[in-house]
Amino acid sequence: MSNKMEAKALRDVVIRFSGDSGDGMQLAGSIFSNVSAELGNDIATCPDYPAEIRAPQGTIGGVSGYQVHVGGDRVFTSGDKCDVLVAMNPAALKTNTKFLSPSTIIIIDEDTLNEKEFKKALYKTNDPFTELGIHNQVVSAPITTMTKASLKDSGMDNKSMIRCKNMFALGIVCWLFDRPLEKAMQMLNEKFSRKPSIAEANIKVMTDGYNYGHNTHTIVSTYRIEGTEKKTPGLYTDVSGNVATSYGLVAAAEQAGLQLYLGSYPITPATDILHTLSKMKDLGVVTVQCEDEISGCCSAIGASFAGNLAVTSTSGPGICLKSEAINLAVIAELPLVIVNVQRGGPSTGLPTKSEQTDLIQAVYGRNGESPLVVMAATSPTNCFDAAYMAAKIALEHMTPVILLTDAYIANGSASWRIPDAADFPTIKPPFVTPEMQEGWTPTKRDAVSKVRGWALPGTKGFEHRLGGLEKDNDSAAISTDADNHQLMTETRQAKIDYIGTCIPPLTVEGDADADFLIVGWGGTYGHLHTAMDTLRSAGKKVAFAHFQFINPMPANTEEVVRRFKHVVVAEQNLGQFALLLRSKVQGVDIKQYNRVEGQPFNVHSLVEEFTKMMEE
Amino acid sequence: MMIDNKFTTTDFKSDQYVRWCPGCGDHAILNALLRAMASLGTAPEDTAVISGIGCSSRLPYYMGTYGFHTIHGRGAAIASGVKVANPKLAVWQITGDGDCLAIGGNHFIHTLRRNMDLNIILLNNRIYGLTKGQYSPTSPRGFVSKSSPYGTVEDPFRPAELVFGARGEFFARCVDVDIVHEASCMEAAARHKGAAVVEVLQNCVIFNNGSQSAVSTKQGRAEHAIYLEHGKPMVFGVNREYGLMQEGFGLKVVKIGENGVTLDDILVHDATCVDSTLQNKLALMEGPDFPVALGVIRDVKKITYNEAVYQQIAEVTAKKGKRTLRELILAGKTWRIS
Known part of the structure; x- marks a missing residue:
């Protein structure tokens, strides 16, 4: 040839x-x-x-x-x-x-x-x-x-x-x-x-x-x-985001020594997670295709109560249905990973297209003060790390974690260097130990992290009742006491806030001394990164900060954002992360770049728009 | 099966003050459940009691076992997750007619279809109590309540019919105040491997008092109920003078000794019959022409969902060998870049 x-x-x-x-x-x-x-x-x-x-x-x-x-x-x-x-x-x-x-x-x-x-x-x-x-x-x-x-x-x-x-x-x-x-x-x-x-x-x-x-x-x-850069040596395979998410969850279960349980209901574009995990019988993965989205989440909560690494996977409409159950995991303080592969909305919307429009829903879309962890994967291969981290945080901090991916990175694929299990961080759930038995209740928590102990059914001496009703901070009995409710509400918030100190700090790519900061989150990393590269090749000074942790945000968020004169949040919605960032960092002029087309960002348009903003 | 008496009812109680209304059928049901658990011999730590929302769903707080008071209608889904995640646990679901048959109807039928090994205690008082008196999916047509001041215009569910329609393999019925018999039904449900439904006819003393009056006394039950026992002829009455016979496609009540009917002519109850036709007819009997059927009406063996899940894992693992994630990835398409 x-x-x-x-x-x-x-x-x-x-x-x-x-x-x-x-x-x-x-x-x-x-x-x-x-x-x-x-x-x-x-x-x-x-x-x-x-x-x-x-x-x-x-x-x-x-x-x-x-x-x-x-x-x-x-x-x-x-x-x-x-x-x-x-x-x-x-x-x-x-x-x-x-x-x-x-x-x-x-x-x-x-x-x-x-x-x-x-x-x-x-x-x-x-x-x-x-x-x-x-x-x-x-x-x-x-x-x-x-x-x-x-x-x-x-x-x-x-x-x-x-x-x-x-x-x-x-x-x-x-x-x-x-x-x-x-x-x-x-x-x-x-x-x-x-x-x-x-x-x-x-x-x-x-x-x-x-x-x-x-x-x-x-x-x-x-x-x-042809290329000029040298790729990191190693063994590679190719993965889609949904497959990488599945692998990340399995890796976390292996690391934690727990059985992985997925309760799910088919929904585009998340179903491949159910498909992928259903094949892994020889890895001991348990998958249950439930009768509906609600049951997918509820059965996972049951599995979590029983001591599995419990996961439910879905897309936006499914999150609507799972919200009440997610809230149960919040108040019962049970580990749970909820994967939302975002698609176009509202309602049935654009089932096969990609958006970032479920962010506020993830952070706030439940009744009551209901804090939980919200993360977002940045690329098909990053889905692995993000899913692993979501499981680690859920298990170690006894909280539901919503992991946002999107149709673009979930279906998109990339070559992936197969990581070595030895490189994975440890996962240590706060299991109770026999000496803790005296006076133990499910509301006894670590003074600093506010994490409660996890006693699995089958453990003698730790029999306890959880529930959706507010509990007394000491006895864990049902309580409607005014001061106690205030305390419990603040404690649940403090528990999530503390996680902000356990996650990696926000990093800045590009020119640290630039005036102009591009901010993004989740699946738009690649496009925003390329836009930054293009601008810099054209001689512009520009910096770029991309969020993987949305709630809580990294501890240095405010400090980073305040370093720049001009900040633009680029996202595939009408300004949901900008809203969150403005409430976190007040008094900074935060501009927006918003596209809700069901399609990935267009780098050319990003560059054009950013250039215009820089010249203003 | 050996009765293991190492536990007493106290071992299954929590220290919580029981807050149901005085005179509520739930008190008796709690006692029956404690008796059943003590008699069954599964340790409190190996027992999980899961409920949804409603008066009946408060029950887990009064248990000394592991328990979870969850959200409205979802008890079956959460209990299913518990059982699949750890099949060694004895998992009980406590639910009411609203929780189970209205908001939780979908989970209920699918739990039965899957034959999840749960002991489902359905407290049927035909009313919404915790929201203070609205009609429920088991309230009779025309029932007057706060939300149906002119009477309901809909037919009720008959739980047994739903159970059989959803391919349920165990159904028993008992009366709240009839504690010994009630406990025996619960024990039978626990011994049955698979989704087992015990419908407890329960009185709500506040919002639907007297709804179970026909069977709420010993005398009433003698007159209006029949206690079914597998392998025994189906006779009832104050002097056990009546019996059930088949007639055409249906059942009929006969008096033993009249019209040449002897005890030998009376139908013998078969709870293990795979075909549920006659069991369904028994479960649907109601007054004034028929007695209400109590006891274990159906008890048929079938592989459970939780067993099948692990059986499949074992089969696939036997064929492919147990693998780690890394082994799975390496078995796929890979290439090396050096």
Whole structure:
């Protein structure tokens, strides 16, 4: 495969695969990203799929996409605009116009460029490119015809043959970016290990796609993706955020020596956590798919009472239903991890799209004074660390912890250096010991941390009753005493506040002596980091602080924020973290950058907006 | 089964002052439960009593066991989590007709469907007591209450019907004040592996006094109730002169010695019959034409959810070997960067 024209070197490239929901775009995209990761590239991916499982073929509503950003050096986002767009039909072309830059190469299935398909995608003319104002280089390949020709001797029916056309497109892209097909073949053989004939058909079509690109030379040049930074040596795999979250929880259970219990109910985009943990029977993980969201949370609370590391996973609408139960864990002071993979809201909203709109709900969305820990993961791989920390804090501080991730980082994947269990911090729950038995009650707590002791059912001499009613600070009996309620309310708050001293301090990246501080939290880390890099490359002085701990905030938050003249909080809501930060750091002019589009931030827009703010 | 007498009722009591209204059926139910627990012989520390919200749900505070007074309707879900997390515990759920059959209806039926090994004591007084007197899902049609001043316009649930409909494998019924029999039903529920429902017909002395009057006295029960025992002919009456026979698709009450009916003609109770048709008919009997059925009406063996969970873990582990997270990750696709 060396008989090629000269390949141009690139630092990074963004490729977007798009087609009908049933066209296998997610598979083509993930194979490409995995192959790239194995070649030592850094990857960041973003699946972008509709809520409908199979909308009518060829329509706008049915377009599913998978974007992957491949870099020779570290990449922080799945990219704004794409360098290559694979569009399997005119509908995909139309939906993805916004991701095109003038230099984007479009690869389109020529067989779909006909009146019937144009109508389905609601074009007004028979010239989609002119109609959409596209002047890009277009590689129009008869993908469907070639796929069928490739499989004509396979004995497959027409429908099954057409299903392989994603592999033809993948083959072309692999050729374009000099990806060896061997690794992709290996992945297809693993994916279809039980259906070798399907694996064989897919491999044949992919190879023919590769050769098509090679033989026709329709594209001016091919590319190499090269980097200059050295990656940390080690063993790598690729993980999505949801898988990393699952792994983090298992790692915490192993470290704490507790059984992991997940009570959950299927909900997009969190269900992959349930899927991942359900497979881990050989790790002793217990998963219960409950009858509803409420039961998912309640059964986890029961499991926590019984001494498991208890978790419930969901998305925004599920949190609404779990709120009452979460509050029970607050007053009963039981460890519980609640994972909220945020999606577009309100109500059912945009189930498959990403937002950061559940922040205030997480912090305040319960009746009564109900403090708990709120954390947010910053990237697909950070989901591992965040989930581990959420479990550690819940177990050591006897509190529910809400871990916010979002659809973007949960579904997106990246290459991940497999950590060594020896590097994990210890997890030591405050279990009672026999000498504590005399006069013990479940409200006896550590004087400093305010953490109560944990006595598990089955332990003789520590029988006790918990409940949702307010309890007396000394005896743990039901109490409606005025002074006691004030004390208990303040104690519960103090317990959470104390955690602020146990978490890592807020760090500042970029120029410490800048006037301008970008503030973010959660899943937007990559975009904000890239925006900062871009601004600095352009000679601007800019600093960046990103929050992983929302409630409580790191102890040095106020000190950090006050160092800067201009502060902008960038988030995917209408200003929820800005509201929290303003109440924490008063008298500082905190500006906002807010986008609620269901899509990841666009680095270009961030840079443009920040530049404007800096010039004001 | 050996009766283990190493415990007394005192071992299962807490030091809390019992705050139910004087004359409330809950006092008797608490006593019956203490008797059952002492007789069963499971240690207090290995016993967890879980409740939701309502008058009945205060019960865990009066127990010397592990206990959890949770939130309205969710007792079954929380108790399920306790049982799955630690199957060695004996887990009791204390619930009322509102907690269990209204707000908690969904958890109730799914707990039964899964056959979670819980002992569910359903205190049915056909009224909302703690919120001071509204009709409940077991109040009869036309029932006048604070929230139904002109009478309800809806039919009640009959708990047994719901239990059988949800594939429940154990159902018993007893009367609050009939403590010895009540305790025996609770013990039977505890010995049954799987979701076991004991419906206790309970009097609310404040808001629904007399709702169980037909069976609230010994004489009343002799006249209006039938005590069912597995393997015994189903006879009742002050002089045990009546019995039950099958007629067509239904049951009928016959007088022994009349129309040539002898004791041999009377149906023998089979609580272990897998087909619940006749058990359902027994459970739904009501006056004036039929006696109210008391005792263990259904008691059928089936694998429990909590057993099945660990059985599956054991099977998968036997096949794949016990793995750590690291081993699982390393078994997947990895590559080395040096």
